[in-house]
Amino acid sequence: MIFSKRCLHALRAVLYLGVQPPEREFVPIREISQKLDIPFHFLTKILKELADQGFIISSRGAAGGIQLAKPTSELNVKEIIESIEGEDYFSGCILGFSKCDNDNPCALHDRWVAIKAEIQMMLGEEHLESLADRIKTQGLRLLEI
Amino acid sequence: MIFSKRCLHALRAVLYLGVQPPEREFVPIREISQKLDIPFHFLTKILKELADQGFIISSRGAAGGIQLAKPTSELNVKEIIESIEGEDYFSGCILGFSKCDNDNPCALHDRWVAIKAEIQMMLGEEHLESLADRIKTQGLRLLEI
DNA sequence: TTTAATTAAGACAAAATGGTCTGATTTAAG
DNA sequence: CTTAAATCAGACCATTTTGTCTTAATTAAA
Numbered sequence: 216m217i218f219s220k221r222c223l224h225a226l227r228a229v230l231y232l233g234v235q236p237p238e239r240e241f242v243p244i245r246e247i248s249q250k251l252d253i254p255f256h257f258l259t260k261i262l263k264e265l266a267d268q269g270f271i272i273s274s275r276g277a278a279g280g281i282q283l284a285k286p287t288s289e290l291n292v293k294e295i296i297e298s299i300e301g302e303d304y305f306s307g308c309i310l311g312f313s314k315c316d317n318d319n320p321c322a323l324h325d326r327w328v329a330i331k332a333e334i335q336m337m338l339g340e341e342h343l344e345s346l347a348d349r350i351k352t353q354g355l356r357l358l359e360i
Numbered sequence: 361m362i363f364s365k366r367c368l369h370a371l372r373a374v375l376y377l378g379v380q381p382p383e384r385e386f387v388p389i390r391e392i393s394q395k396l397d398i399p400f401h402f403l404t405k406i407l408k409e410l411a412d413q414g415f416i417i418s419s420r421g422a423a424g425g426i427q428l429a430k431p432t433s434e435l436n437v438k439e440i441i442e443s444i445e446g447e448d449y450f451s452g453c454i455l456g457f458s459k460c461d462n463d464n465p466c467a468l469h470d471r472w473v474a475i476k477a478e479i480q481m482m483l484g485e486e487h488l489e490s491l492a493d494r495i496k497t498q499g500l501r502l503l504e505i
Numbered sequence: 506t507t508t509a510a511t512t513a514a515g516a517c518a519a520a521a522t523g524g525t526c527t528g529a530t531t532t533a534a535g
Numbered sequence: 536c537t538t539a540a541a542t543c544a545g546a547c548c549a550t551t552t553t554g555t556c557t558t559a560a561t562t563a564a565a
Contacts, residue, residue, distance in 0.1 A: 421532025
């Protein structure tokens with residue numbers, strides 16, 4: 216699998232927030248956990264990371280929950296993934312070397328550079344807004360069947 | 361990191377075999393382990409998997425070791441990766457769902473299909489032959505600095 | 506002010522991955 | 536036949552990732 220469980224849970228949770236009607240304020244983590252079948256406490260920890268990074272806002276107490284920190288047009292898939300997997304997830308060396316660049320390329324550097332650029336472009340352009348639209352209009356799923 | 365340690369070790373070991381002079385027969389795993397700084401017993405297990413899958417041939421006893429099972433022109437990076445990470449590593453669902461296709465797409469399916477195709481094409485075209493050539497002529501490295 | 510509903514925090518457990526060690530088996534060569 | 540060099544096999548340990556549990560802190564509303 217390309218992404219860690221933490222990352223998949225984070226992505227699905229954020230997409231879930233993205234498809235909520237705009238009038239909704241805070242969404243309880245319990246609801247997301249149940250709707251998406253993600254372990255509650257595990258999800259809580261993951262979402263805390265996203266909150267710390269400024270992607271979502273949380274509110275304690277009754278009527279509390281979480282909420283996207285920005286409009287969906289200003290959030291994209293790539294930054295969510297990077298916030299969980301690490302900044303260099305898509306920019307690092309394919310052979311795992313810490314120092315790998317044009318001056319000191321690993322054996323697969325050239326080819327990987329091109330692929331990385333593709334991935335980053337496509338995921339970086341994918342804003343939550345258009346995604347949420349397509350999820351709603353086309354009935355795309357956030358759940359295992 | 362995109363790939364597991366097992367996969368990175370496998371890739372580097374196979375590339376190491378690819379750049380050996382053609383007259384060399386069996387290369388001892390101990391040598392690869394030392395040259396590439398990969399734990400010996402761990403590497404042995406990984407290479408046994410590659411042998412079981414038919415990518416390399418092994419020979420026990422004195423003067424034994426391992427050897428590529430096919431000419432470098434018939435081996436590519438993609439199949440090595442898939443043999444370790446699993447057949448569907450590049451073809452599976454980005455959200456980790458087991459059933460995800462055009463008839464029942466997940467929320468990210470469309471976009472991911474395009475990226476997957478890019479990756480598979482680029483890695484599938486990368487045969488060990490050309491790679492080994494470039495590694496030798498351009499001094500590309502298989503080692504952390 | 507009490508209560509119920511919520512996130513936050515941190516200890517702990519389970520599972521997966523990464524790695525080590527010992528000994529058995531095989532093989533070439535002296 | 537013996538020995539040395541190698542892979543093979545499997546038990547074991549360490550680390551990381553994933554997940555559970557309990558309790559504390561916070562907040563809205565009765």
